[in-house]
Amino acid sequence: MQLQCSAEQCRGAGLCCRAGCMVRMAAASLQHFLLPDLSGSVSAPCPSLSQQQIFPLSSFPHFLYMQKDGSDRTVILQHSFPPLFPCPISPVMPQKRPGWASTSSSSHTTFCSSTRTSGTSTPGPSSGPSPDRLVPAQRCLAPSHPGALSLQATAPCPWHSNNHPSLSPSPQSALAWARASAKCLNFNSMLILLPVCRNLLSFLRGSCSCCRRTLRKQLDHNLTFHKLVAYALALFTAVHTIAHLFNLERYNYSQQANDDSLHAVLSKMHLQNSNKWLNPIHSNQTTVEYVAFTTIPGLTGVIITLALILMVTSSTEFIRRNYFEVFWYTHHLFIIYFIGLVIHGVAGLVRGQTEESMKEVHPQRCAEFLVHKPKECRQECCKEPEFGSIPAESWKWVLAPIILYIFERILRIWRAQQKVVVTKVVMHPANVLELQMQKKGFRMEVGQYIFVNCPAVSLLEWHPFTLTSAPEEDFFSIHIRAAGDWTERIIDTFQQQKLETPRIEVDGPFGTASEDVFLYEVAMLVGAGIGVTPFASILKSIWYRFQQNDQTLKTKKIYFYWLCRDTGAFAWFNDLLASLEQKMAESGKADFLTYRLFLTGWDTSIANNAALNFDTVTDTVTGLRQKTIFGRPRWDTEFSALATAHPRSVVGVFLCGPEALAKVLQRSCHQHSSLDPRKVKFYFNKENF
Numbered sequence: 001m002q003l004q005c006s007a008e009q010c011r012g013a014g015l016c017c018r019a020g021c022m023v024r025m026a027a028a029s030l031q032h033f034l035l036p037d038l039s040g041s042v043s044a045p046c047p048s049l050s051q052q053q054i055f056p057l058s059s060f061p062h063f064l065y066m067q068k069d070g071s072d073r074t075v076i077l078q079h080s081f082p083p084l085f086p087c088p089i090s091p092v093m094p095q096k097r098p099g100w101a102s103t104s105s106s107s108h109t110t111f112c113s114s115t116r117t118s119g120t121s122t123p124g125p126s127s128g129p130s131p132d133r134l135v136p137a138q139r140c141l142a143p144s145h146p147g148a149l150s151l152q153a154t155a156p157c158p159w160h161s162n163n164h165p166s167l168s169p170s171p172q173s174a175l176a177w178a179r180a181s182a183k184c185l186n187f188n189s190m191l192i193l194l195p196v197c198r199n200l201l202s203f204l205r206g207s208c209s210c211c212r213r214t215l216r217k218q219l220d221h222n223l224t225f226h227k228l229v230a231y232a233l234a235l236f237t238a239v240h241t242i243a244h245l246f247n248l249e250r251y252n253y254s255q256q257a258n259d260d261s262l263h264a265v266l267s268k269m270h271l272q273n274s275n276k277w278l279n280p281i282h283s284n285q286t287t288v289e290y291v292a293f294t295t296i297p298g299l300t301g302v303i304i305t306l307a308l309i310l311m312v313t314s315s316t317e318f319i320r321r322n323y324f325e326v327f328w329y330t331h332h333l334f335i336i337y338f339i340g341l342v343i344h345g346v347a348g349l350v351r352g353q354t355e356e357s358m359k360e361v362h363p364q365r366c367a368e369f370l371v372h373k374p375k376e377c378r379q380e381c382c383k384e385p386e387f388g389s390i391p392a393e394s395w396k397w398v399l400a401p402i403i404l405y406i407f408e409r410i411l412r413i414w415r416a417q418q419k420v421v422v423t424k425v426v427m428h429p430a431n432v433l434e435l436q437m438q439k440k441g442f443r444m445e446v447g448q449y450i451f452v453n454c455p456a457v458s459l460l461e462w463h464p465f466t467l468t469s470a471p472e473e474d475f476f477s478i479h480i481r482a483a484g485d486w487t488e489r490i491i492d493t494f495q496q497q498k499l500e501t502p503r504i505e506v507d508g509p510f511g512t513a514s515e516d517v518f519l520y521e522v523a524m525l526v527g528a529g530i531g532v533t534p535f536a537s538i539l540k541s542i543w544y545r546f547q548q549n550d551q552t553l554k555t556k557k558i559y560f561y562w563l564c565r566d567t568g569a570f571a572w573f574n575d576l577l578a579s580l581e582q583k584m585a586e587s588g589k590a591d592f593l594t595y596r597l598f599l600t601g602w603d604t605s606i607a608n609n610a611a612l613n614f615d616t617v618t619d620t621v622t623g624l625r626q627k628t629i630f631g632r633p634r635w636d637t638e639f640s641a642l643a644t645a646h647p648r649s650v651v652g653v654f655l656c657g658p659e660a661l662a663k664v665l666q667r668s669c670h671q672h673s674s675l676d677p678r679k680v681k682f683y684f685n686k687e688n689f
Helices: 007-012 015-028 174-191 198-207 213-256 262-267 288-294 296-313 317-322 324-331 334-343 355-360 363-372 394-416 485-495 513-519 529-547 567-572 574-586 604-612 635-645 659-672
Strands: 041-043 054-056 065-069 072-076 102-104 109-113 139-141 351-353 387-389 420-428 432-439 449-453 463-466 476-481 505-510 522-528 557-564 593-599 628-630 650-656 681-686
Touching: 174 213, 174 334, 174 394, 198 213, 198 394, 198 505, 213 262, 213 288, 213 296, 213 513, 213 681, 288 296, 296 324, 296 334, 317 324, 324 485, 334 394, 394 505, 432 485, 449 476, 463 476, 463 529, 476 485, 476 529, 513 522, 513 529, 513 650, 513 681, 522 529, 522 659, 529 557, 529 567, 529 574, 529 650, 557 567, 567 574, 574 593, 635 659, 635 681, 650 659, 659 681
Parallel strands: 522 557, 522 650, 557 593, 593 628, 650 681
Antiparallel strands: 041 054, 065 072, 102 109, 351 387, 420 432, 432 476, 449 463, 449 505
8 A cells, every 4th residue: 555645736725735635535534433543654755855854554543644854845645545545654653753744632633734935944854764854833723613633624525425435444443343244234124023923924915825835835934944944043143232332432432532532632632621532432431332332222222132042042842842931921022022122222222424415525526636646736624523322223224024923913912812612522542632622713724733721720811723623624624742841731731621621722723834735746745643633634625635535636646655663642532533444445545645654663562562463454553454664664666656657747745744854855855856847846845834
């Protein structure tokens, strides 16, 4: 980086004009960010000078100095933007010397300039890199009003433009990291609520029924998208917090500095006028901790960071599965998060040069005239730059999503107030409760789910359950397995013999991937344990369609796989499977449904009993015609068999089960799908709620 003014330029343009232009360029470096990091130094000789005057570019510089040797002058400016002239850099630290045309006091600082006169010059120091003579401060311009930093000169360039540059600090500045991460936080905060607006997603799913399958499937990944946005929020919160901790240390250092450096001068602007300040730390006794816990940005930042930490840590798979109540209640800290986010920036702790001031104090146009048209500079006073708070912007990002989510919650409350009648309660083996209910205006599709609340158990907790009934039935049902405190309490509540059935509130139904099962010619249904519930709805609907001799059914073949750890689980839907076997045999479509039951948790006594009764017509475990298989499926073999049996079909693979099984099935779908569009294709679909 070089900066050197030629003799022709020194003579062609007045010192005041060039000083004014450079002052305006320096002032623009404070446009949006306080105290940017600078590095390096500048050596700026005029050809007639016997020595070079060297000044540093480290930390926060003085704006300009003036020299005189005979009739030649030079202006030296420390800056952080691209240089105007070629000039060597020498890393020499300056020292205070008499005769510098920059003065300071405890209350204000003035920047001085001199005219081309033949007055007596003040001798400089006898040693060091300073020149032999320095211009005395023949005319100093005091601040136009107390407390403001005076950046006036006698002749700035008067050309202005609306397209002023935005000069940002160097990558070393922590404030740049804080501001950039704040933008990312606002953007992700805008997105975080959209994936959990269930009614909005159901509306979009219904509206996209005619869209391509791959586009509609993206709605099934709403919770995955929600988690990714949450991880991004956690990352950018960490960056934002750490960056501002560094900024507070820099503010504290600037306030305690007692030299004539620019950062010290700017930090004391509040002494003359409390409304004119750039450094939020106004006292040497103020600590970083005090600012962090007493100012609005600091206190709200601590609160929303703690809320985010609690929400993220309580959202792990283990806690959601075993301590759902912890996950449910801590997740409602999002209310505190958004309130803190909206008011976080209202105090205006970060300040910069105002837009109006930038239009008047324009560095780029001055630089162009200084370099290319120095003779066109006119003798006019340079206007003092104005600084103001950067307005809060977070509310602009999150206002629309918050309003949309409020409408979502209002709709949920309205649905919850509609009366639900429990018509039947059935207790199944393996501690599974079935509730059959009716609700006015309730309409469902296969594979959908609802949210259920029981005020007798908890006023605020809502839990999702897949519907196990068919759309053709005059009721809707769910199966509840004891898997936590809430499910255990609701089972105990309904098991107690009471004259009045506990009240149930229902929100939904909401769509899932299983709704698309009848869009495929061949469907492969895989359920693990209680994950069989969405497929129970599908199988029941098939039974009714066969009963009504429905000719519009597009699906020609269904493969059903059910994996259970204990034999008692098979009793949940034994009657349904037996009825399907009988109905399909009567309709002449016995090959429409092929199902396989896998017992993953078995002992030798069960296996020996099955071996002794191997040649019986019905299975000894389930009583069905289909024999129970001990162990786990070999998925590569199963997919290969399906690809051979249906070489030109599109197969929809549907899973309701653990994530580990989902990865296996998704990999098998990719491996066994043909690149030839005329051959077999496997499309993976998973329940997410």
